[in-house]
Amino acid sequence: MKFSIITLGCKVNQYESQIMRETMLAEGFEHEPQYRNADIVIVNSCTVTSVSDSKAFKLMRRIKRENPDCITVLTGCMPQAFPDELENLMSADIITGNKRRGDLVPLINEYINERKRLVRINPHEDGAGFESMSISGFNERTRAFVKIEDGCNRFCSYCIIPYARGRVRSKSLSDIEAELKALANSGYREAVLVGINLSAYGNDIGGINIADAVEVACSVSGIERVRLGSLEPERMDAETIRRLSVQPKLCPQFHLSLQSGCDQTLKRMNRHYSSEEYMTIVDNLRKHFDNCSITTDVMVGFPGETEEEFSRSLEFVKRVGFARVHTFAYSRRPGTAADRAENQVDKRDKDKRSKIMIEKTEKLRHSFLKAQLGRVEPVLFEARRQDGLFEGYTKNYTQVYVKTDEDISNRLLDVRLNEVMGQGCRGDIV
Ligand code: SF4
Known part of the structure; x- marks a missing residue:
């Protein structure tokens, strides 16, 4: 069948x-x-x-x-x-x-x-370990996702995920190594470590954290690049960042979930950090990783978000200078605390705030891309686009397009970035 x-x-x-x-x-x-x-x-x-x-x-x-x-x-x-x-x-x-x-x-x-x-439907049980699973390939040719963590213990007030995914469970370091070796043997050169709350990796095992997983992943020969999927600002302390920064294969691209840049809103969201603490993580990442890109998710129109709170969030987003922001309007989720809040924000206000946030963050994106121009960066090429250009990604996940007659998929080549083109940069192979 x-x-x-x-x-x-x-x-x-x-x-x-x-x-x-x-x-x-x-x-x-x-x-x-x-x-x-x-x-x-x-x-x-x-x-x-x-x-x-x-x-x-x-x-x-x-x-x-x-x-x-x-x-x-x-x-x-x-x-x-x-x-x-x-x-x-x-x-x-x-x-x-x-x-x-x-x-x-x-x-x-x-x-x-x-x-x-x-x-x-089998319910999640507290104390259950990581369900053993591994893959030998992926539908993309150059990059494979590897799940190293499942579940979340945070219970942000708008989120249903802890109910859908259960508590934090982590894949063992030896299983990560074995899976990456198999992927490298199948020809994969880039691995993206993913999880539901990736920053919580190791919480359930004790004595290890995300830096240990990255060190193991980077030690696998044949894997030339390691990326991290979406991170929470949890456990991203200075020592963890320092340990990450000495891994040359780790790509300087960090999707660090923000949700709001306003401390009052963050509190109501049950997010356990302040905007200043978030900024400290960003500063540490930038100090240790040259030309790193920091991207994020921002929610607008969370229950009780006033115009002033929204402005604070927007100002903070501009202050961080994200390379890319995924903006979305709060949407009610039955079964969560935020759904029961009485001060829901009107749809018109949510739409208006989304529009403003998107406009401002598009400008940040453009500034980030402009800052890449003139650089020579190694690009891992993936496929030819419909317009005939070949596309690939730099270490900081800038999309790069080059003109070539050759099939350069899965090759790592140095490219000089010359101009901003759409959401990426056009360049020449050097
Ligand atoms: S938003 Fe993320 S950190 Fe918060 S509960 Fe959901 S999965 Fe966990």
């Missing part, structure tokens, strides 16, 4: 989809890129906002409409976070959560034999 997987959401979900893909292939199923032609369609869902949920609902309906005979599987964060509501809400044939990915094939076989709808 042929299967298709559609992934919604973050890099951790992309990694877990790859786990499912490899499990299905190992059991003799055949991969089919087009869900319309597949016998089994698996949707790996995200539930970070209500918008993510409605995307999954719409998608499930579309799959059933366009491929009515296929077996549909809904998995991922949405069923895990809302196990009680799903039976009524979804038209999927099999509904399962984030836990026990290894049960996927037995579930599918059970459905094939009995043709009865299956709902199997």
Whole structure:
């Protein structure tokens, strides 16, 4: 039988989809890129906002409409976070959560034999270890995501993720090393370490932290670049940053989640840092990493956010001078503390603030790109674009486009960056 997987959401979900893909292939199923032609369609869902949920609902309906005979599987964060509501809400044939990915094939076989709808969502248990999983390849040719952590203990007041993902669990250092060695043997030169709350890596093991994971990843020969996925400002102390900075393979690109630059808003969000503490981390990163890019997520219109609080947040974002900001308007998430707050911000104000934040942060992006001009940077090339230029990324994740007739994918070449072009820089191979 042929299967298709559609992934919604973050890099951790992309990694877990790859786990499912490899499990299905190992059991003799055949991969089919087009869900319309597949016998089994698996949707790996995200539930970070209500918008993510409605995307999954719409998608499930579309799959059933366009491929009515296929077996549909809904998995991922949405069923895990809302196990009680799903039976009524979804038209999927099999509904399962984030836990026990290894049960996927037995579930599918059970459905094939009995043709009865299956709902199997295993709850997270406190104290459970990291679910053993590793991949041998990825759908991108040059860069592989490697999940080294799952879960979060933070309970930010707007976030449902700790319910969907459970508490922090970390992959052992020896498993990280083994997985990266396998990826290097398959030809991957760049690894991105990802997690739900990556900065909390090692909390559950004790005595180790994210710097230990990076040191192990960087020690694998064949892997030439190591990147970190999204980080929380948790445990990013001066000593950790110093240890990271002596790893030459670690790319100077840090996505450090901010959410708000206003201390009062941060408090209501139940984020455990102040804007000044955040700034100290940024200063430390910049002190230790030459030409590093700091990117972030910012939420506008959180319950109770006044015009003044928004202005403070905006001023702080400008002060940091982020290389890129992902702005999003607060969206209510049933089951969270922020959803129960009475002082919800009007949609018009949220839209207005989003627009202002996006405009200002686009200028910051442009300044960052302009600051890259004239530099000669090693670029790991990935693929040819539709306009004929070849594209790749510098260590600080600046997208670079060059003109060449050669196929330079998966090659690391020095490029002089000459002009800003769209969201990246155009350059010449030197
Ligand atoms: S740190 Fe906060 S926002 Fe991030 S996953 Fe944990 S609870 Fe959610």
